[in-house]
Amino acid sequence: MPSASVNGTTLYYRLEGSDAPKSRPTLVLLNGIFQRTEAWEPLMPYLQGFPVLRYDMRGQGQSAVPEGPYTPELHADDLHALLAALEIGHYHLLGLSNGGIVAQVYAARQPGGLQRLVLLCTTARVDPLIRAKVRSWQLALEWGGTLGRLQIALPWIWGRAFLEAHPEIDTPASLEQMFLAAPSMEAQHNLMNGFLTLGDLRPRLVNIRAPTLVLSGEEDLLFPLLYSQEIAEAIPGAIHRVLPGVGHVAALENTSLLVQHLTSFLEAHA
Numbered sequence: 001m002p003s004a005s006v007n008g009t010t011l012y013y014r015l016e017g018s019d020a021p022k023s024r025p026t027l028v029l030l031n032g033i034f035q036r037t038e039a040w041e042p043l044m045p046y047l048q049g050f051p052v053l054r055y056d057m058r059g060q061g062q063s064a065v066p067e068g069p070y071t072p073e074l075h076a077d078d079l080h081a082l083l084a085a086l087e088i089g090h091y092h093l094l095g096l097s098n099g100g101i102v103a104q105v106y107a108a109r110q111p112g113g114l115q116r117l118v119l120l121c122t123t124a125r126v127d128p129l130i131r132a133k134v135r136s137w138q139l140a141l142e143w144g145g146t147l148g149r150l151q152i153a154l155p156w157i158w159g160r161a162f163l164e165a166h167p168e169i170d171t172p173a174s175l176e177q178m179f180l181a182a183p184s185m186e187a188q189h190n191l192m193n194g195f196l197t198l199g200d201l202r203p204r205l206v207n208i209r210a211p212t213l214v215l216s217g218e219e220d221l222l223f224p225l226l227y228s229q230e231i232a233e234a235i236p237g238a239i240h241r242v243l244p245g246v247g248h249v250a251a252l253e254n255t256s257l258l259v260q261h262l263t264s265f266l267e268a269h270a
Helices: 037-048 073-083 097-106 130-155 160-165 170-180 185-195 225-234 256-266
Strands: 003-006 007-015 025-031 052-055 091-096 113-122 212-217 239-243
Touching: 003 073, 007 037, 007 073, 025 037, 025 073, 025 097, 037 097, 037 256, 073 097, 073 185, 091 097, 097 113, 113 225, 113 256, 130 170, 130 185, 212 225, 212 256, 225 239, 239 256
Parallel strands: 025 052, 025 091, 091 113, 113 212, 212 239
Antiparallel strands: 003 007, 007 052
């Protein structure tokens, strides 16, 4: 199991695409809050021309679960340390949801190696509505454990069109699979408590210099497109696109459409 001891923790990672052109920057995939590296599998067949780094953030998947909370700033410190440990000097960032928040924090620091930034179904701030949504997840976790949190979160995560096409998502068998892939109870609390420390990144986003693509799901109830619009308005020169019929889990709900936007953006700025 490849792992790196960085910034006081141990992070599991997967570095793929060794046959990609050496001149291409590494595409770094940043997980959503409870995801693990496997969540990006639908995307991987389309990324064979890129060197790709996937990793589990602290508390996720096969990475360590140190004492929390796991704030966006701490996740960004971990990312910086991991890139340095793996000697990755030039890279793109693709961050989903909480991973997009981490990407914003890191990009605002103006790291020299960042080439392109893609922010997917994310937000730059925690407002009262988002805080209430996440607080409901915390209460569900306290009252019903991981299965309770998964059931409460389900309608916020998946788009209407995807759930209509895949009703099996809302079944005991599907929830059991999600349960097996979920972080520990301790890690979930640490991840959510860290997320809720986010204030408002928008004043810092003017510092981002990398060309940026902001993508939002038309049917994303967790972070409706208003939040992506705010990000695109705050980052100089950012492009905003809406993914029709897509909820919060864009990489799974419409993989081909996401890849189309991603590859055209990265190749246009190659």
